[in-house]
Structures are given as C-alpha cells and as structure tokens.
Amino acid sequence: MYPEFEQGDAASCPIHVIEQDKAEEWIASHPKAQADWLRNSGFTGKLGESCLLPDPDGSISAVAVGFGQAPARKRGRFHLAGLASSLPEGVYHLEADEMEAQAKSEFALGWLLGQYRFDRYKASATPKARLKAPAGVDADRLTKIAAGECLTRDLINTPTSDMGPDTLAGVIHGLGKEFGAEVTEVLGDELLSQNFPLIHTVGRASTTPPRLLDMRWGKAGPALTLVGKGVCFDTGGLNLKPGASMGLMKKDMGGAATVLGLARMIMSLGLPLRLRVLIPAVENSVAGNAFRPGDVLTSRKGQTIEINNTDAEGRLVLADALAFADEEPADLILSMATLTGAARVAVGPDLAPFYTDDDSAAGKLAEAAAKVADPVWRMPFHDPYEQMIEPAIADLDNAPAGGFAGSITAALFLRRFVDTAPYMHFDIYGWQPAAAPARPKGGVGQGARAVLEALPKLLSI
Incomplete structure (x- = not known):
C-alpha cells in the first residue's frame, strides 16, 4: 500500500509550524502553564525541533515544530518530514494559515514520503501518526506523486534475484493493466530479427533473456517518450567490476525505475498527452558469449561502435531504444539512466544532472524543480567534446580514454541517436x-517530480 492522507472527520491534533524569529511571540501568546512548558522544554523554533503541549488531563493539545530561519531552510528540503516518526499514534492536522502554499505542499508531500518503508524482506515499524491533508493543497495530486515515487523506490531496493529483466517486465505489464496502457515486448533472439542488436549483445550472456518493453498510454495531446535504462544488474561484463563497486548494482535499473514512477504519476493524474515508455531490460553478465573489449558493434541506427569497456553498457542499450523512439514523431524524448560515476563526482548524490540543447526548456525545468523540492542541475552538451567519442576504427567509442568529462561524453553519445x-x-x-528527511537510505527517484511539474510548460498542455 502506498502512503495516503487520513480521511474522514475524526478529531485531530493541531501541528503549529513556528519560525524561529517568531517563536517567543508565539510562546507568549499561550496561557502561563503552557508557555512555561514550552520554555522549559527548550523550544526555540529551531529548524526541525518539536514539542508536545499537554492538556491538563494528560492528553496532547497541540504540537509545535520549529521552522527555523530562511538560511537554514536553504540547506536542505523536507525539513519537517521526520516529525511523523516522533509523534504518538493519532490523527493530526496542520495549523499554519500563514504558511506559504509551496511550503504547505512540501510539508504534506514530505509527510507522505516519510512514511515509506521497504519491508519486503524484514518487518519494519511504520509511523503511526496520521495526517489530514492540509487546507489549500492538492491532496489527490500529492498522493499520486508519492505513489509514483514509492514505486521507484521499491523497484530499486529489490535485489536482482527478485527484480531481473523478467520481473521488471511483469511490473510494466501490471502498470499497463492498471491504467489501460498497451504493452508490447521484444524478447531474446527476437531482438536480432527486429533490429535491436545492442540490447541483445549486452544481455545475451545472462540466463535471463534481454528484452525491450514498449508501453503506450493516451490517445490525444502532445507525444512524450520516456526511455529508462533497465540494467537489472551490472557485473561490468568482461571488464569485471571489483566487488566493492558491484555491491550496489541492483540499482543500475534506477533509470527504468524512475521513468516508471514518473509514468505512474502521469497516468494516474490523467495528463492530456500521449505517453510512450521504452525500457531495455537486461543483465550485463559474464559467460562465454559475453561481448568483449575491442569488439565493434553495429547499432539499430547503423552507426558502428568500438567497445573499449564492457562496463559502459548502459549507453549501448539506450542507443537502440533511443533510435527506435526517434523513428516515431514525438514532442519530447527524455531518457533517464544511472549512467556514469563522473556525474556523481561532478554534483554528488543529491543533484540530478540533466542535458538539453533547449535553453527555454532548461529554465522551465529548473523553475519547476525548485518549486517541488526536486533539485536538478543543467550540464552541457559540449560540442567540442564530440571528437572524444569518435575512435579510429568505428563511428563511436563507448568509453573514451582519459577519464575526463565522462558524463558529458556519455550524453553526447546518446544524443547521436536522436x-x-x-x-x-x-x-x-x-x-x-544516508537517511535524510523524507528519503530513507536506499533507492530514490530523482528528477521525476521536477519533470512532472514542468510538463505543462514543456509540452504546452
């Protein structure tokens, strides 16, 4: 079950959100006993601190939570999301008429996302405090956004033993059935007969056949195609990863997981567009038929690609999927992938770097990201680096030597197919x-909420 707001007319306890510079004034407005209690408890309105106000009968009359000062709030997001875990069981409501609509929405979404627990393999206590949807927020929209994000987290957190290409295909078929979308699948050697050679090559060494999943939803409106990297596990192939680097490779299908979470948001909200989702689902494994360093492969689009590292496989499966997407008119093709370590070195784990040649689209996305607390950062399609992905004996190089600008050269490689x-x-x-407010340690979506918020302007819907 995905997190939801409390429904019905049950009595609820108010939560007061207090800015630090207004805390003493707010405290002084209470009867002496409660004011003394707040002061003696050390409540100052500092960001994230909380205090329960008792009634004479011992029950809780209200909750005070500190909203700090603006400089402190800039150093993070969903600051109050941890409140639910610290509150006793019961129903609560937000009492913050002066709180800006955007802050209310972030509070409410943070509460929902903070309810997430991955408990498939081990029981985990969930917060028992329940929140009524704050006045003025779109509760239905937030609930559906949270459901999409929780789907993404579940998919990434599930190990490959239970989330291989076949299982991921089942998830997509399930979404299609739930929302009335059409799903087709190109499986195994059919990839060769239908001209998806790179997807087949990367996945052929696995005991679970590679496949391309194609989901279509919506009959009218602008056309949006989402392409997600679905490498369900990445050993590195014959360029085998060391053990420490392989430990998190169940998350190498994080692009597919995030795209599917975004697709769930779009379909559940009924956005007026035509959605297509393409997921190349593979395992990059080691066997006698694995592709090799030095091989030259031919893509769906006809370009030849020199393989200088079998651990740079994600861009290969995406290349065939992007070429396929580009054969059909679309108003926007958007890919998501856990593609390079270079991106993490550049911006760390919290920012989602993105590439586009459209300055207007970049501005719209950045504005939307700030509004919904889903940070992104634009990176350049730097044309002078094109020569770095052009080797001597083929059209393209999947892993340019030197190590510089790894995320940019990967993005330039993908752009060649659109x-x-x-x-x-x-x-x-x-x-x-590491655990953060509304984001427990583990799988997480990045960029999906920003894209969702930006779509009306990106596609004029």
Missing part, C-alpha cells in the same frame, strides 16, 4: 546513501 525530436537526458544516481 535526430528528429527535442531531447533531454538525465544522468541520475538513484540512491540515497
């Missing part, structure tokens, strides 16, 4: 390395 439609690419991490 000629007709506006293109945007996200090089995400898909993992929260």
Whole structure:
C-alpha cells in the first residue's frame, strides 16, 4: 500500500509550524502553564525541533515544530518530514494559515514520503501518526506523486534475484493493466530479427533473456517518450567490476525505475498527452558469449561502435531504444539512466544532472524543480567534446580514454541517436546513501517530480 492522507472527520491534533524569529511571540501568546512548558522544554523554533503541549488531563493539545530561519531552510528540503516518526499514534492536522502554499505542499508531500518503508524482506515499524491533508493543497495530486515515487523506490531496493529483466517486465505489464496502457515486448533472439542488436549483445550472456518493453498510454495531446535504462544488474561484463563497486548494482535499473514512477504519476493524474515508455531490460553478465573489449558493434541506427569497456553498457542499450523512439514523431524524448560515476563526482548524490540543447526548456525545468523540492542541475552538451567519442576504427567509442568529462561524453553519445525530436537526458544516481528527511537510505527517484511539474510548460498542455 502506498502512503495516503487520513480521511474522514475524526478529531485531530493541531501541528503549529513556528519560525524561529517568531517563536517567543508565539510562546507568549499561550496561557502561563503552557508557555512555561514550552520554555522549559527548550523550544526555540529551531529548524526541525518539536514539542508536545499537554492538556491538563494528560492528553496532547497541540504540537509545535520549529521552522527555523530562511538560511537554514536553504540547506536542505523536507525539513519537517521526520516529525511523523516522533509523534504518538493519532490523527493530526496542520495549523499554519500563514504558511506559504509551496511550503504547505512540501510539508504534506514530505509527510507522505516519510512514511515509506521497504519491508519486503524484514518487518519494519511504520509511523503511526496520521495526517489530514492540509487546507489549500492538492491532496489527490500529492498522493499520486508519492505513489509514483514509492514505486521507484521499491523497484530499486529489490535485489536482482527478485527484480531481473523478467520481473521488471511483469511490473510494466501490471502498470499497463492498471491504467489501460498497451504493452508490447521484444524478447531474446527476437531482438536480432527486429533490429535491436545492442540490447541483445549486452544481455545475451545472462540466463535471463534481454528484452525491450514498449508501453503506450493516451490517445490525444502532445507525444512524450520516456526511455529508462533497465540494467537489472551490472557485473561490468568482461571488464569485471571489483566487488566493492558491484555491491550496489541492483540499482543500475534506477533509470527504468524512475521513468516508471514518473509514468505512474502521469497516468494516474490523467495528463492530456500521449505517453510512450521504452525500457531495455537486461543483465550485463559474464559467460562465454559475453561481448568483449575491442569488439565493434553495429547499432539499430547503423552507426558502428568500438567497445573499449564492457562496463559502459548502459549507453549501448539506450542507443537502440533511443533510435527506435526517434523513428516515431514525438514532442519530447527524455531518457533517464544511472549512467556514469563522473556525474556523481561532478554534483554528488543529491543533484540530478540533466542535458538539453533547449535553453527555454532548461529554465522551465529548473523553475519547476525548485518549486517541488526536486533539485536538478543543467550540464552541457559540449560540442567540442564530440571528437572524444569518435575512435579510429568505428563511428563511436563507448568509453573514451582519459577519464575526463565522462558524463558529458556519455550524453553526447546518446544524443547521436536522436535526430528528429527535442531531447533531454538525465544522468541520475538513484540512491540515497544516508537517511535524510523524507528519503530513507536506499533507492530514490530523482528528477521525476521536477519533470512532472514542468510538463505543462514543456509540452504546452
């Protein structure tokens, strides 16, 4: 079950959100006993601190939570999301008429996202405090956004033993059935007969056949195609990863997981557009038929690609999927992938770097990201680096030597496969390395909420 707001007319306890510079004034407005209690408890309105106000009968009359000062709030997001875990069981409501609508929405979404627990393999206590939807927020929209994000987290957190290409395909078929979308699948050697050679090559060494999933939803409106990297596990292939680097490779399908979470948001909200989702689902494994360093492969689009590292496989499966997407008119093609370590070195785990040649689209996305607390950062399609992905014996190099600008050269590689439609690419991490408000350690979506918020302007819907 995905998190929801409390429904019905049950009595609820108020939560007061108090800015630090207004805390003493707010405290002084209470009867002496309560004011003394707040002061003696050390409540000052500092960001995230909380205090329960008792009634004479011992029950809780209200909750005070500190909203700090503006400089402190800039150093993070969903600051109050941890409140639910600290409150006793019961129903609560937000009492913050002066709180800006955007802050109310962030509070409410943070509460929902903070309810998430991955408990498939081990029981986990969930917060028992329940929140009524704050006045003035779109509760239905927030609930559906949270459901999409929780789907993404579940998919990334599930190990490959239970989330291989076949299981991921089942998830997509399930979404299609739930929302009335059409899903088709190209499986195994059919990839060769239908001209998806790179997807087949990367996945052929696995005991679970590679496949391309194609989901279509919506009959009218602008056309949006989402492409997600679905490498369900990445050993590195014959360029085998060391053990420490392989430990988190269940998350190498984080692009597919994030795209599917975004697709769930779009479909559940009924956005007026035509949605297509393409997921190349593979395992990059080691066997006698694995592709090799030095091989030259031919893509669906006809370009030849020299393989200088079998651990740079994500861009290969995406290349065939992007070329396929580009064969059909679209108003926007958007790819998401856990593609390069270089992106993490550049911006760390919290920011989702994205690429686009459209300055207007970049501005719209950045504005939307700030509004919904889903930070993104634009990176450049730097044309002078094109020569770095052009080796001596083939059209393209999947892993340029030297190590410089790794995220940019990967993005430039992908751009070679989209000629007709506006293109945007996200090089995400898909993992929260340490618990943070509304984001427990583990799989996490990045960029999806920003894209969702920006779509009306990006596609004029």
